[in-house]
Amino acid sequence: MAMVGLFWIAGGDVYVGAKPSGLAPGVRLTPEGVVGLGDRQSTLCLWEDVTALTVTDVPVKSLMRQVGVVKNLALSAVTELALPVSSGRVDEAPPLMTLHVESSGGDHELAAYVAAAVGYPQTEVDLSRALLSRLAEGAATMETTLAAMSEWGRAWEGESPRASQREQLLREWAA
Structure with missing residues (x-):
């Protein structure tokens, strides 16, 4: 499984944001349509009905966000050392982003957890948004683009590729 832009690709499955588990919210892109999970x-929005896909609430990677994550990790470690037995602390869930699906059957807002702890690089956010627009252009475009993403996911072995590779993949898929 790998993260490429705003997409989590596990085997042949493509998700917007993190791959959900249990009742957690998530969004899967399938050959049939956009599936809200959790x-x-x-919900299922069939591709033939989808007219636009946009994503909002995407955290962009910044130095301040990285410092905040490191600070929170340090505070958590100190708290666990000072109060090792049941500190009563509850881990925070990652932030949510929203995929807006416009369709002939009505508009839907689907939530998905963010997969990048410190946010996404701005270039990858922009390329991912372009790719989502491309997916909504029509069935033939969606089929070839989603098939290329799924095929890459099935062939990929390892963790998420480096930033330059992720950007190149997003550019190819959005072309």
Whole structure:
């Protein structure tokens, strides 16, 4: 499984944001359509009905965000050392981003957890948004683009590629 831009690709499965588990919210892109997963958002928007895909609430990688993550990790470590037995602390869930699906059957807002702890690089956010627009252009475009993403996911072995590779993949898929 690998993260490429705003997409989490596990085998042949493509998700917007992190791959959900259990009742956690998530969004999967399938050959049939856009699938909302998780509690209170199980829905299917067929590709033939989808007219636009846009994503909002995307955290962009910045120095301040990276410092904040490191600070939170340090505070957590100190707290665990000072209060090792049941500190009563509850881990925070990652932030959510929203995929807006415009379709002839109505508009839907689907939530997905962010997969990048310190946010996404701005270039990858822009390229991912372009790719989502491309997917909504029509069935033939969606089929070839989503098939290329899935094929890459099935062939990829290892962790997420480096930034330059991720950008190149996003450019290829959006072309």
